[in-house]
Amino acid sequence: MASSKDKDLKRVWEPLKIGKVEFRNRILQPAHSSQHGDPREHVFSDRQIAYFRERAKGGVALSVTETVAAARSAKGSFFNVVDVYDEACIPSMERMGDAVHEHGGRIMVQLASMGVHDKGRMFIDRPKPIWGASRIPSLMHNEMPQVMGPAEFKELAHDFGISAANVKRGGLDGVELHGAHSYGLAQFMSPTYNKRTDAYGGTPAKRCRLLIDCxxxxRVRVGDDFVVGVRLSWDEFMGPEGGITPEQSEEQISVLADTGLFDYFSISAGGYHTIHLALPGMEDTAPEGWLAPFSKRAKEIVGDRAKVFVVGKIRDLHTAEAILRDDAADMVALARQLLTDPFTVKKTEEGREDEIIRCNRCNECAGRLWEHRELICALNPVSGRESYWGDGSLKKVPKKKIKKVLIIGGGPAGMKCAALAAKRGHAVTLMEQRDVLGGHLRLYEQLPGMSDWGIAIDNLTREVRNAGVQVTLNSAADLDTLREFGADEYVIATGATYEDTGLSLYRPERESIPGSDLPHVLDVGSVARLVLEDPQGLGNNVLILDETGSSLPFAVAEIMAKAGTTVEVLSPRIYAGERIYRNLDILFIFPRLKQLGVRVTHQHFVEAIRPGEVDVYDIWAGPGEVSTRRDVDSVVMSILRVPNDALFNAAEAILENVTRIGDVAAPRDATAVIYDGEELGRRL
Structure with missing residues (x-):
């Protein structure tokens, strides 16, 4: 097969030179928090170095590290923060540079202060007041800052210089100042946080002053021959008084370009108030490459004074090529796609696009960021684990150790396990009772805002096919099936089912909700399938009791509400939708539900169900004070899932080498079950 390098992607493969540094193509992975830093020494860890080495091996021209502390005042927003102001970080940068350069890549460090999004009490031995442009706290942390003055300006700019010099001493290729996404320098750039009327505020141009100082x-510390860039949010989507607008950005980038300090401008968008637009999930409907008009305008203003990079929901090199051909950027950033598959560039170059694992924007990566947990990818368990699962670690089994493997269940866990085991040389049969693979993800992909779960199915389907797995559909397995097959290894991946009893830890003294056995009480999984066929099938008035906080009950509510059904989602949690807040989808889902008239009731639980009536109570008042919802046609339980483990229990009792993975072991999310498949597939 002819490579794409010779056919379709002329601009992508063109080298780019910035100063003395040449980049082998026009694809970069932009800065994104990994939380892989050494939590004790605050240097780049071996895990981080392996992460960036893998992207260089995969053909990425430039990686920009995550936000690091570039000042004494900046260490605190993330527990695993890397501190490049400290010279102790230099040896780790040397190792990281060597690892990336060995494979033809380039690597730069993003220098940042966190401003009000820092945390003054993050480290037990280093409490401090956080710094801000004005007396405006963080939307997330609500910690009041110390307003910066001349002494703080001088210290911050000095520290940025020291940090950049340390990066240069570490042998890396440049630095990028973080002026985006509502962090420290960006807070000064934005009227959201900057209410000053002195030389550091009051106009878009004056709000650039601190960034220019830094x-x-x-430049004083690194000279003119070291690459220095800046990342900017072109639009914060909050209007002219609320935040940065494109018109303000046009003025600011002109001011910044006039200084001659910057070799490139990396264009992004959004801030903490609109973080769901900076990290758009699968609920977002903007097109791929949606920020290219911003970067094109930036290029028109900057001219030949600097290069322009752009990011924005870009998952493939063909979209990047279109942006480059339109002269909308000099380099194109793939962030989450290169987290999902670090070999996206190389596979495309070699004509192996059918092997690319595509990002579906489920935002598991973002969710872990808020939790201060290490970055991983839901769809590719190797991401974040490159130090032991990276390229070249999957070894073929010797001929005498090849096993006959039977996997029951073609959901995400079973598919991933089948693919990995077959890649290693085992003879693998994957048996699925339905006529398609994908398991419960097949349901998800049909629901509002969840269609990109189809990308996960497609990834796994191609991986299974490319690995040579024997797939048998429409085949329900029982114990006789297993015995007759005669496998060396049996893997049971039969998933889980929602239950409808109302068993809940909010009421541990009872096994079920009284009335849960009535015919109008159903589980949310069954209801999702039902409303896809008949959105009004549950009647005119439906109450959903949800403890999962996940997308499924809200998608069901949306379908019914669009059909004219009155819907209430009731949750005992502090707020409903905890998991969709974690991945930012709540910022798309709840406005839609509000417009449809869906009632979302937090901190309430169900005491009893009767025909047409449901008794509910405020969890703080207790079940002694109930109110009654009347004229309720159906009640939907979205609480627990139970494993479909009958086959496993029977097989384990009489057969050897029987293993369960995925939801049948413990009902969890897609991230966990796909990991199960990867881990067992590598171990069989």
Whole structure:
């Protein structure tokens, strides 16, 4: 097969030179928090180095590290933060540079202060007041800052210079100042946080002053022959008084370009108030490459004074090529796609696009960021684990150790396990009772805002096919099936089912909700399938009791509400939708539900169900004070899932080498069950 390098992607493969540094193509992975830093020494860890080495091996021209502390005042927003102001970080940067350069890549460090999004009490031995442009706290942390003055300006700019010099001493290729996404320098750029009327505020141009101060000190320390860039949010989507607008950005980038301090401008968008637009999930409907008009305007203003990079929901090199051909950017950033598959560039170059694992924007990566947990990818368990599962670690089994493997259940766990085991040389049969693979993800992909779960199914389907797995559909397995097959290894991946009793830890003294056995009480999984066929099939008035906080009950509510059904989602949690807040989808889902008239009731639980009536109570008042919802046609239970483990229990009792994975072991999310499949597939 002819490579794409010779056919379709002329601009993508063109080298780019910035100063003395040449980049082998036009694809970069932009800065994104990994939380892989050494939590004790605050240097780049071996895990981080392996992460960036893998992207260089995969053909990425430039990686920009995550936000690091570039000042004494900046260490605190993330527990695993890397501190490049400290010279102790230099040896780790040397190792990281060597690892990336060995494979033809380039690597730069994003220098940042966190401003009000820092946490003053993050480290037990280093409490401090956080710094801010004005007396405006963080939307997330609500910690009041110390307003910066001349002494703080001088210290911050000095520290940025020292940090940049340390990066240069570490042998890396440049630095990027973080002026985006509502972090420290960006807070000064934005009227959201900057209410000053002195030389550091009041107009878009004056709000650039602190960024320029820091960049000047960087140049003093590193000279003119070291690459220095800046990342900017072109639009914060909050209107002219609320935040940065494109018109303000046009003025600011002109001011910044006039300084001659910056070799490139990396264009992004959004801030903490609109973080769901900076990290758009699968609920977002903007097109791929949606920020290209912003970067194109930036290029028109900057001219030949600097290069322009752009990010924005870009998952393939063909979209990047279109942006480059339109002269909308000099380099194109793939963030989450290169987290999902670090070999996206190389596979495309070699004509192996059918092997690319595509990002579905489920935002598991973002969710872990808020929790201060290490970055991983839901769809590719290797991401974040490159130090032991990276390229070259999957070894073929010797001929005498090849096993006959039977996997029952073609959901995400079974598919992933089948693919990995077959890649290693085992003879693998994957048996699925339905006529398609994908398991419960097949349901998800049909629901509002969840269609990109179809990308996960497609990834796994191609991986199974490419690995040579024997797939048998429409085949329900029982114990006789297993015995007759005669496998060396049996893997049971039969999933889980929602239950409808109302068993809940909010009422541990009872086994079920009284009335849960009535015919109008159903589980949310069954209801999802029902309303896809008949959105009004549950009647005119439906109450959903949800403890999962996940997308499924809200998608069901949306379908019914669009059909004219009155819907209430009731949750005992502090707020409903905890998991869709975690991945930012709540910022798309709840406005839609509000417009449809769906009632979302937090901190309430169900005491009893009767025909047409449901007794509910405020969890703080207790079940002694109930109110009654009347004229309720159906009640939907979205609480627990139970494993479909009958086959496993029977097989384990009489057969050897029987293993369960995925939801049948313990009902969990897609991230966990796909990991199960990867881990067992590598171990069989």
């Amino acid at each position: 960049a000047e000190q960087v």
